[in-house]
Amino acid sequence: MYDGRWVALAFSLAALVGGAWWCMWRLSQAHHLRDTPTSKIRSAAQGFVELCGVLHEQGMPQQAPLTRQACLWWRYRIEEYRRAGKNSRWQVVESATSDAWLLLDDGSGQCLIDPLGAEVRPATRQVWEGSLRHPLGEAPSGFRALLSFGKRYRYTEERLHAGQPLYAIGWLQTQGGGRQANNEQRRQAELIRQWKADYPDLLRRFDRNRDGQLDAQEWQRVQLAARLEAQEEQQRAVQAPLQQVLSKPAEGLPYILSCAGEDELLRKFYWQALGGALLCLAGAAASHWLWQRLW
Structure with a gap:
């Protein structure tokens, strides 16, 4: 016979494990941010480093897909509002992230940044709603207009722009000058x-x-x-000229690109770790209570 208490126990155990993992992960990231000193690009040692500077343009600028704004990097998400009986939710129907490299300048030198695999936290974020699948698309007509009548979409676009400050922590390597030459x-x-x-x-x-x-x-x-x-x-x-390149470090080390500074990131990570700890405790209490009722 079906007993919903087993399902509830499974959810409470998932909350226990997930909350514990999230708490430990955020505390580990905060530890690395706090204990890694800020380096100057010109004199930075090879390996895991923390950099602070300003974003500069290099080559042709990117164009954000939803707003067509010129930028250095973008990320967007399109969600559709869907109803199923009494339930309703926003369902992601389209998303993408720019893979354009960034150029960071801290006054002592410049560093190329590969955003692949990074936790990117931009300062510019826009959220709005509309009735078209794509905000800059053509309005549907005829039969398509009947099918799309009453639909709601929510658009989220995040961007990095030239001149914005950037905090970066990751793995630094110097390329060029024969360093990457093959045997x-x-x-x-x-x-x-x-x-x-x-x-x-x-x-x-x-x-x-x-x-x-x-x-x-x-x-x-x-x-x-x-x-x-x-x-x-x-x-x-x-x-080839020497060029500093920041990329994703080995597993277990954070790779973060943020327009917010280190102090603000630390506060957020500590609050998120606390939230994970509370979720873990709630899951443990619920699991203990349900286990007693089942046995």
Whole structure:
């Protein structure tokens, strides 16, 4: 026989575990933020660092999808209001995040930031509602207008703009100047493997006698061409200018990009950790009460 108390017990146990995990995760992040000193980009050591600076433009600016505003980075979400009997909720129907890299300047130098995998907290956030699936789309007509009559959508768009302050904590590496150069022999072998994957093209390039196979002399030409290309790549890597790059660190370390400063982030994380702890305690109390009633 179905007993709803088992379902309630499962939910209370999930609240216990989820609350404990959330509390420990936020406390761990707060610990890293508090104990990592702010570095200057020009003199920052390689590895896990904390940076503070101002966002600058680089190349062509991005265009936010919902508002068409010029920006450096964007994230948006479109939700549809849906009813099912007495229940109603907002259902996400579309979302996307920019993968454009950012440029941070702290006065001592500049650093490129790869936002992939980061917890991004922008200062600019807009939320509004409308009757179209996309706020800048064409209004439906005819039969489509009848189908969309009475629909409600909620749009959320977040953006980073040039000139905004940015707090960043993540993994810093210096690239260029030969630091990322490959071993020449290893790169030569990689090139040959890549060329062999497209054997018809390899024959077209190096089969001089057109007999459909590569003899010993032709293989020597393949190896020579691969070695020369590997040497050219090595030379380009050596000549490339040095560039600081911030990216996602190893598992367990926070990767945060925020327009709010460290103090504000710490306050939020401590409050969120407290919320997780309270959820854990409530789940533990509910689980204990339900377990007693079941047995």
